[in-house]
Amino acid sequence: MRWLLPNIISAFDNVYSGWILWNLFLAAIPLLLSFSLFRRQSLSNRWFLAACVLVGIIGVLGLGPRTPRAVQGLYNLLQDNSSPFSWFELLWLLAVTAFAGLLSLKIFKTKQDPKGWLWWVGLVVFLIFLPxxxxxxxxxxxxxxxxxxGQIRILVVALVFIPLHAAAILLGFEAYVVSILNLAAYLKQHGAKAMILPLELTIHALSAVGIYLGRxxxxNSWDLVTDPTGVIAYTLDALTSKQPAAVIFVTFVILASLYWVMKQITLxxxxxxxxxxxxxxxxD
Structure with a gap:
């Protein structure tokens, strides 16, 4: 069995490249935001900070294998002298990143009236990252x-990667379910229980569109900020084309069905x- 560990390491390096941790990190962002925006009182500051640290570690570990590609993309952007907007795009992206970081810290640390402007900005970020x-x-x-x-042995697939995929998919989708349940609890607490089902269906529809655009x-989620016109144009094209619209509709049905099942299990x-x-x- 000494060959097992080298094969697992090789499979991660050559095939998977850290996608599991990175995608779990992205899935955890709306989950943390949902607790911060809708159910902040349900978690103590200690547990909330611990969750943020854990998610940050997962993000760093997931970003590691992608760093060379990110650096190469940044280098290509800086070397693109044909576009006068290259430096502007870079500065804009850095400004958006800094603002998002400061906003997150502010939301996480402040127990303010949820009707303030900061809460609404946080809600927009939550909806953008939820898909x-x-x-x-x-x-x-x-x-x-x-x-x-053919790069991975069957035994490694059966004992490692199938359970790993199942766990990653379950955790990511459970983050989706709990995030929406936190929003539903907030609506019920504020006397808007009738809005829960329509809002759930709307979120599933928007998430189906987001999944199509991403896959x-x-x-990416941040393209809504860095390239909003491009995202809107491609979205309208997808919604008005038969095949993309069919894919989005099937995705919506799958999301709504799985959400209902996981919601019952979670509750x-x-x-x-x-x-x-x-x-x-x-x-009894």
Whole structure:
């Protein structure tokens, strides 16, 4: 069995390139924002800070294998003298990144009236990044590519990568479910329970569009800030074309169905935990 560990390491280096940790990091961002915006009182400052640190570590580890490609992209941008907007795009991206970081710190540390402008900006960021959580469903393509390439032994696939994919997909989609449940709890608390179902369906529809743009057109969440006109143009084109619209509709149905199932499981587990704390046997 001494060959097992080298094969696993080689598979990660040559096939997977850290996508699992990076996509889980992106899925965790709306989850943290949902607790900060909608249910901040449900987590103590200590646990919330610990969660932020853990998500940050996951992001750093996931970004590591992508660093050479990111550096090369930055180099190409700086060397692109044919475009007078290259430096402007770079400065704009840095400004947006700095603003997002400061905004996150401000939201996480401030227990302010949720109707302030900062809360609304945080809500927009939450909605922009939310499709990253169900996006992990499409990452099954990495397993298909990895197993069909012949680079990974069958035993490694069966014992490592199938369970790893299942866990990553489950965690990412659960982040999506809990994020929406936190939003639903906020709406119920503020007397807007009737809006929960329409808003859930709207979020599924928007997430389906976001997944299509990310998986097939390779857009990222931050492209809404760095290239909003391009994102809008491609979105309108997708919605008015038969094949992309069909893909988006099927994705919407899958998201809505899986969300309903996972919602029942999540709420059931929450109820069982409450029973256990109260000393109630659920079988009684």
């Amino acid at each position: 990253n959580a169900p996006y992990v469903l499409t990452d099954i393509i990495h397993l298909i590519r990895g197993t069909s390439s 097939f057109l390779r857009f 059931g587990l929450k109820l069982r935990i409450r029973y256990a704390r109260q000393g109630i046997d659920a079988l």
